[in-house]
Amino acid sequence: MSSWYHTVSGRYNISGQWIGLDYSQLLGDPKIADSVVAHEMAHTAMAKETDYGQVTQNVLYLLENFNHLDEDQKAKLGSLLLDAQDFVQEGLATLFQVAHLSNLTNKRYALDWAKKNLPDKYQEKLNKLKFVIDFSKGYRDFFTGKISFLALETGIRNDIPNLNLISDPSKIESYLMNEDKNPNKRLEKLIEVIRYKNWLVTKSFKEIADACGITYFEPTTKENAAKYLTYLTGFTDNPKTFTPNDIDDTAKEAQTFIEAGRNMIVANMNINFAGNSEALFNLEDFLHYADKMEIVFVNPNDETKHREFIKSISGYEPEVNIAGVYRTGEKYLTSTSNDKAAEILNNELKNVTMMVKWGGYDILRNNLIWSEEVRPPDLVVYNTAEQMLTTIQNLIKNQHEIKFSHLHMGTMEDHLMQSLIVMIEGRPSIHAVNTWGNRGILSVVDEIKKRSRIITNKELKAIKKHLNNLFSFWMGMHWDVDWVETMLDGSTLIFRKT
Structure with a gap:
């Protein structure tokens, strides 16, 4: 449950925060392999640099240690968090991959490759976002950076302790029914407007949010992040009280990619002893x-x-x-x-x-x-x-x-x-x-x-x-x-x- 798996031969492990590249699947065209790395790097950035992404990492990392939930409840909690961002994660990562391949080759080649190689569920997500490939490179870069942030910056770290959301999966389920708190729904509203007003991507985060009918949430303060982590670890056998001094600054994008490169595993990603032995x-x-x-x-x-x-x-x-x-x-x-x-x-x-x-x-x-x-x-x-x-x-x-x-x-x-x-x-x-x-x-x-x-x-x-x-x-x-x-x-x- 703690990974997004891809037929494009890569894997991002959310709780472990590492990228896996399948050696044999990527042994062919180096440009295709490079685009797969771009796909997984997109997952890395969205998971590490956004509010909702960090919650997903933290919860999945601690999930097995939560002593107040049974196994079915743990599975439900993890699935709810993942499902509510599936379009954001897979849609934008696939867009990022195809756009990168287009930069390395050309638009026609990249779209033909996607049509021949992506499974239906990826095609469906890409089709909703494909209009972005017609943007200039500068506008595409604005889109992939700003829109992923706005979709996943939902204020959830502030809400989790205040609303006691981890106490029962049903609370998260109800919480995510609010479209302003659901990353997938936020992305749908964003692209509905930006499809016809692409110049909006040059504006500030708040201006984009206001124009697209979603709430702009300020980044979580260190005080609130400490409160959130203290709350989260309180459900384990090793609770910890965090202070603002324990909270690192959010990594810059370049540093995120450097760290991801260091944690990249190139091997057989399909060994899967648990599933086929x-x-x-x-x-x-x-x-x-x-x-x-x-x-x-x-x-x-x-x-x-x-x-x-x-x-x-x-x-x-x-x-x-x-x-x-x-x-x-x-x-x-x-x-x-x-x-x-x-x-x-x-x-x-x-x-x-x-x-x-x-x-x-x-x-x-x-x-x-x-x-x-x-x-x-x-x-x-x-x-x-x-x-x-x-x-x-x-x-x-x-x-x-x-x-x-x-x-x-x-x-x-x-x-x-x-x-x-x-x-x-x-x-x-x-x-x-x-x-x-x-x-x-x-x-x-x-x-x-x-x-x-x-x-x-x-x-x-x-x-x-x-x-x-x-x-x-x-x-x-x-x-x-x-x-x-x-x-x-x-x-x-x-x-x-x-």
């Missing part, structure tokens, strides 16, 4: 498929809700989650104790590529954070280059003589998706990150360059099983292709040997 908590059932698994994704289990149920089936404390993936795409999940996980990873699953996230790996001790007995992982993946940089800096600080090898890989000319793999001398693990643009990667390379060398083709071939599984699982590429051999060949698509 089979849970096998009986370990014998899970290990029955071990010889067909290409890769296992291993993470500490911090989930508490179903622990007793899982333990009753498996016989083990569910401390570690293991997801096994076939080359054909089938996924199986299990959860077991630290000791049992170490045992099966060292035995039944010893020849299967083991992947972990950087937070589950102790780079100083070269072991997983939950066990010193389990074999080192084959793959350590990072969401961002900044995470990799911080981890490597910590290693260098503590082990001065450490040496590395690395390879910086691009997708194609003029495409901003890039990858970096780093290996630590004397260790088997491959550290990997994908990025949009090379700035983060260059920071890592600059940190290690005096103690690193380029990974050779021979070395790439020696680790190609794990690299191919990285490309196929973490980056969503086709399982049957030998991506390492294809990359080294440079002209022929080479398939894996079965």
Whole structure:
């Protein structure tokens, strides 16, 4: 519930405040990929710089910790907040995307692409806003900046504590029936007028609001923002009293985009273990498929809700989650104790590529954070280059003589998706990150360059099983292709040997 998902191959996670780009879906035309980034950046700005957007972020972040609502009420509260801004978020983000693509190509190309590729619900929203593409670039920029703000600046942070709106979803439901408090309705009124009076976009926020028949709400003061956050956390087991000094200034647009770039994840956005994998908590059932698994994704289990149920089936404390993936795409999940996980990873699953996230790996001790007995992982993946940089800096600080090898890989000319793999001398693990643009990667390379060398083709071939599984699982590429051999060949698509 905390994300907007798109067939345009991007994702903005509202509560986590990060952008996800699907590697395989965006591997083609770099201009299309760039327009998808524009789409997700629009979500970022609307979520972080507006009154209603910040409420959505805060509520969805705290939702699971609200102790006064049952699960159905939590789901309803989240859905109400999202549904009331769906047209604003998806309509304006799609407009922003198509307008950006028009700037990179031309209007006809952009509209043809949208017609062929956007699903019906996106087409419907875009059609209501498509008139903006005929505006001059200056007027379009005014529109996307001012109109999104006016639609989402509803005074809701002032109203939430004063009207006790979070106490029951029915209160938010009634509140959003007021068209002046509903972002979608506000946007409809705005475009109804601006469609015929486009010069209004050059006016002040209040002048535009008055001309379009909506109320202009002044931005929330720090005092009221503190009152709102104090109210919100009061529904959790860790209430906090906020003061105006605790409230940051609203980020400037440029800073918002810089932060969004730092929090951008380029990976397979369609893994979706929860939705398309089979849970096998009986370990014998899970290990029955071990010889067909290409890769296992291993993470500490911090989930508490179903622990007793899982333990009753498996016989083990569910401390570690293991997801096994076939080359054909089938996924199986299990959860077991630290000791049992170490045992099966060292035995039944010893020849299967083991992947972990950087937070589950102790780079100083070269072991997983939950066990010193389990074999080192084959793959350590990072969401961002900044995470990799911080981890490597910590290693260098503590082990001065450490040496590395690395390879910086691009997708194609003029495409901003890039990858970096780093290996630590004397260790088997491959550290990997994908990025949009090379700035983060260059920071890592600059940190290690005096103690690193380029990974050779021979070395790439020696680790190609794990690299191919990285490309196929973490980056969503086709399982049957030998991506390492294809990359080294440079002209022929080479398939894996079965």
